[in-house]
Amino acid sequence: MKIWIFTNSISAFLFVWVNDYGIHGVVNYDTILFKKEFWQAVLFIAMMGLMYSIPAMLILGLLIRLWTRNKVILAFISILLVVGTFYCTGSMALKNPEMHIPSPPIIYAIVTSILVLIIGLDKKHTK
Numbered sequence: 001m002k003i004w005i006f007t008n009s010i011s012a013f014l015f016v017w018v019n020d021y022g023i024h025g026v027v028n029y030d031t032i033l034f035k036k037e038f039w040q041a042v043l044f045i046a047m048m049g050l051m052y053s054i055p056a057m058l059i060l061g062l063l064i065r066l067w068t069r070n071k072v073i074l075a076f077i078s079i080l081l082v083v084g085t086f087y088c089t090g091s092m093a094l095k096n097p098e099m100h101i102p103s104p105p106i107i108y109a110i111v112t113s114i115l116v117l118i119i120g121l122d123k124k125h126t127k
Contacts, residue, residue, distance in 0.1 A: 003078075003115045004050070004057040010115075011108045012046035018107070049108070052089050056081035060116075075113040082109040 016038060060078055068074065086105040 002119050003060070003112065004053065006115050006119070007108065007112045008046045008049040008053065011111045012042045012049055014107050014111070015045055015104055016041045053082075053085060056085045071117050075116045078112045078116050079109045082112050 056078075060074070060081055063077060064074060083105050086108070
């Protein structure tokens with residue numbers, strides 16, 4: 001649950017920051033955090049991310065509970081789940097010529113894998 005919420009919150013923030021403000025020229029990054037539109041976009045992206053990532057996070061949770069607690073394996077699987085989710089929802093952003101890289105899946109995959117590696121897994125379900 002922690003991984004799911006933190007992934008969507010952090011990734012939505014980074015995604016809006018990079019794509020709406022970082023690619024389109026020089027911006028005063030000190031003032032971005034005070035713009036209402038910025039936070040509305042972050043909230044919208046986070047809510048959509050929470051909704052779209054339910055299947056992937058359920059699979060990841062089941063794998064943690066039933067198969068392995070090896071964080072390196074889980075980080076690799078989380079990357080595959082993120083890319084699979086973006087591919088299945090048609091959100092890979094590969095067809096958008098204004099994006100230099102397919103940033104949504106890259107941002108979410110990096111954040112998810114880092115969180116899998118640093119957040120402690122719940123110990124009460126181990127056998």
